[in-house]
Every structure is written in C-alpha cells, then in structure tokens.
Amino acid sequence: MNALGWNYRGLGQPQSVRVLRELVQRWKPKIVFLSETKLKKNRMEKVKFKTGLLNGLIVPIVGRSGGLAMLWSREIKVEVQGYSRNFIDAVVTVSESEFKWRITGFYGNSETHRRKETWNLLKSLSQNQGEIGGGGAPRAQRQIDGFREAIHHCKLKNLGYCGPDFTWCNMQEGDRRAYLRLDRALATPDWIEYYKDVKVHHLVESTSDHYALLITNAIGQKYSNGRRFQFEAMWTKREECKDIIKEIKKKRESLSSLVLRDKDGSLSSEINMLRKEINDLSDSEEIMWHQRSRVQWLGLGDQNTKYFHSRALDRKKRNAINSIMDDNGNWHESMEGIAEVAVSYLKNLYTTSYPSRISNVLDSIPTKVTAAMNQFLIQEFTKEEIEAALKQIHPTKAPGPDDDSLLFCKANRQECQNLIEILQLYEVASGQKINADKSSVFFNANTPDDRRSEVLNMMGTMQDT
Template structure:
C-alpha cells in the first residue's frame, strides 16, 4: 500500500491535474491526500472518478483558499474520525484486520495559528499502542539545513514542532529524492528552498512497516512537491527513476520560469 500527499496549490489548471495523474500512475497509491485544492467538490469528484479512486472525503475551501481532499480505493477501509481546515484524522483498516491511524495535515501559514494546530494534533491519540502516521505539509522549517535562501528559519516555531514530536512520541521518517519539498519557483539568487512536507510515525507504525520509505517527486506545477509513503519499500525489480535535486535550482545553468 502507498499513500500520496500533495499541496497542489489549486487543482484548477490542466497541467496540475495531468501531473497528479502521472505521479499517481508511478506508485499506484491506495490513498491520495490533496491540500489547498481551492476547488468545489463537484469538480474534484470528476477528477477522482477519472483516477479510479472509489471513495472520498472533503473539507471545503474557505472562498478560494485552502480545501482538503482525501481519496481512497476499495482496497482500504477508512473511517473519518475528525476533520478541520488543517487536517483530516482517519482510522484505516489494513489487510482486513490491522487497525491503523493516519492524520493528513495542511499546516496553517500564519504564526499565530501554528501553536493551536500542533496542540490539537497532540490530543488526537490518547492510546500509546495506536499505530499512527502523520503525513502532509507541516508548514514548519525544523532546522537551518532545511532551508536555503530567504530569512533564517524561525527557532521558536521549530521548538514547538520538536515539543510536539516528543509529546506525541512520533519520529520523522526520511524522504528520498531531494532535500527540499517547497520552492518559491525562482532561480539563481532569488531562489528559496525549504523542507515543509513531512512523514511522521510512532513506534507502533514503524514496527509494522519496517521497510516503509518516503519518496519525493519534484513537480513544477505547484510550489510543493508531492511525497509518497511506500509501506513495503521500493520494488527492487522496478526501473530506476530520475531523481531531481531541488538545490539544482540555485545553479546558474538551471532556470525555472513559471508564469
């Protein structure tokens, strides 16, 4: 089973929809989480049905801002436990018997909302034996080496993030394919690169899926790149895929212009 998470920065353009379909085709995710959809359900449902995802749950955007979509196939049984503008919390029955918990996040961009967000997440699991994974846009730079360009990262926000990790007993899983998941889509001296999208898991989840691995696939139709969580790891027989290192955007010979 694979999970996909992507802050799409709006699904209103055909290139983004095409990129979504192409990336999903590579890894065949059973669960797709999209944030910042900026679209009404009727439009999103057309895309979901075209992608053969049988089930859906939505948090509608506020005007033309935000919006969450969770799609899943008939291979998994999902019950939505809680949902707000910045997260969807779900129970997943895996292989017909294993009960898992997954929280799909879209971290608030404003500093004044971040503490409330992490406080809410920390209350979602009260049973330490729950197998729990968190995936999505954290909207947090946790370390200085997770950022190139722009102002220094916010130490106080990073501290809150690590306090959440400790309180919730979750650790961050590595993501292969690049060091940064967000870019301001500029090149050379104006480029800013950050790691914002993350996969977190507690011991119970990590023990159940010891080969799980995160994969980043660079997209130029959004400022965020989609990430995949492959629970059984990479298929050794599959062909090697081209890996784009996001810091290449800083090189003079690599120009990226998005209008």
C-alpha cells in the same frame, strides 16, 4: 503499503489534475492525502473521479484558500474519525491481517499567530496515532520549536526520506531561489515496527512548487510500451514526437537529477526550462489520446484521464477483425484469409450486378439538375474550393459517408405497403440489402396502439423507438 501526500496549492488547472492522475497511475497508492486543493466540493469530486480513487472525503475551500481531500481505493477499508479545515483523521484496516492503523493528513494553519492552536490540535489527535503528513508556510525558529515539542508530545518519529533534501521551492532563479523542507511523514514506533521497509520518497513534478511524498515499501514505475509509428494530431503542434512517452520519462528523470544537484540555485534556470518542456510534451500526449478517443464533445482541457485511454483502447478493440465469414459461410482467422475475404467482398460491392429495374427508379426521380448546373458540377476543382472544403472537416476526424435516410408516411396499411415496395425496389435496383435490425420506426405521439402494432407487424423486425 503505498500512500501519497501532496500539498499541491491549487488543483484548478487541467495540467495539475493530469499530473496527479499520472502519479496515481504510476505509483498505485492505496490512499492519497491532498492539501491546499483550493477547490469547491463539486470540482474536487470531478478530480477524485479522474484519479480513479472513487472513495474519499473532501473538505472544500473557505473563501479562496485551503481545501483538503483524502482519497482511497476500494481495496482498503477506511473509517473517517473526524475532519476540519486543517486535518482529516481516519482509521485504516489492513484486510490481510486485520491490523488497524490511524492516518491523519494534517495541514498547519498558514496564519503565524494561530500556529500555537495548530500544535495543540496536533496534540489532541495524538492518541493511537499512526502516520501524519503535514505541510505549511515557512516558519520562524520559535514556531519550529513549537512544532518539535508537539511531535515529541505525540511520540512521533520522522520517517526520513529519499530524494531531494527539500520539499518546496519558490521557483525563482539565481540568488533568489529558495528551498525548504515543509512537508514530512511521521509515524509511531508501533507503525514503524509493522511496516519495517517503508521509505518516504520526495517526488519532483513539473507543475507544482511542492514535491509529493510517496510512502511505500515497494518502489517501481510502469510506463507504456512503445506504439507503432503513425500520424497523430499532436505532431501539428510538435513534430519530433514519435517517442513522446519515452521523452517525457527521460526528462522527468533529468528534472529529478537536476533538483538533487541544485544546492545553490545555479541550475534554477535549467530546471525551470525543463519543467516547461515536460508540460509542453504532456500537452502533446493529451492531444494524441484525444484524437484516438474520437470524443469531440469533451474539450482538450479534460486532460489525459483514464476515460480517454479507455475510449481509445476500446475503439482499437472494436476495429480489430479476429475472424471473418465468406459468402459460402466459411470462417477465416488468418491474416491472409481475412484480407482475401475483405478484398473479394469489396470487389463484389463495387462491381455492377446489372439490376433489371434501375430505369424504373431513375424515371421516378424528377430532374433537378439542369444542363448548366451539370456543367458547373463537372468542371475542375479550384484551389479555393479545396481549401474551403478542407477547413470544413473536423481537424482530427476522418470524413466518412452518411448512409442514413428518413422516410415519412402516414401510419396506415396502404402507405405502409407503399413504403415496403419502395424499399424492395431500392434493394433490387441498388443490389444493397436494407438492414432491418438497424432500422427503426418512429410514431407520432397521437398514433393509437393498435395502429402501431399493425404497422410494426408489416415492417417485420424493425422496432418502435
């Protein structure tokens, strides 16, 4: 049993989405209930995708407030029974035993004069109820009494909690700091009997004034293994980031410890400072994964998602050489053998083959560079030129050669034959082989099909794009 409930009060910021994603990765909940998302449906759909929980129901905001979402993994069967601005009600089927239980993510009406309507709604949902996660604004005593009466009517029991005594903080400092327990998990006796070892954990995070509720019978965290030291773009923002993952973990543990000890607000300033440090470190980690993923068309604000991690790891796999074939057709799998073949290949590549017809190629190239221009090109680089060139390079990409060329000709047999001779002459003169499998032929839309077939037959394995 693994479920997560969080009254986040706004998932519009990239940092908020990243923290939610990290919670899902860390605790692996099968079902997640979010309240006060303050997001429209299309934006919440994007958040759902980033969490990796692709199934779910979204209740969008009305105006600028509210917003609910219940997300679940493909491993469980969930049937939604009903929903409104204040709740999402569903039935969950446990695949191993076919045990069915009901979950209602419930958010109390923030308007005090309508609180009685909220408790009546809660009572109407009580039939065969399983578990309820709730949240809302601070209440007067008479409102608390109404809540307790509704809970008694529904025959629900408080599951208790581990961690801090409260689930909300106003984020103020000193005497102005306030803690309240606004969010809780409740269940029926039958549900508690089935899930005997379940505990509720109050999880302190750096970006929200509400603590998340983790309902689980198996506590444990997974953190990434240390990576070998190499320069990353994030170090231009923060230099002491060699062990950034471990540092984030350590500071999160310190944050939880401080919150547990802060009974009177005396540690509030230290807690707020630590929250900021964690957020800054997480931003640095995100920049690192962005650099490794080499996805420039995604902005840094898209955060540390599964997509970024998979892109970086996929690139690592593509760049890894497990075996290599030498010029004699023999395969080498050892590190020494692979290195020897690679060095031999590069030596041959950059050693002249004394091409016999290079002069034919050079004579066909018209002279465009005058003696004055050549003198300008071979002079020493200036500091200003080097600085200008460096600023033109993408900040997190390594520059590489561009070896693509476009050749134009008419789609007929004669010009196609001329093009083939040019390519053959290039191969002889340069010692390099044209890769036909990576070359393509583009035709004008008005080129007849029979003409296309004729050209393609002459060009061999080149394909029509």
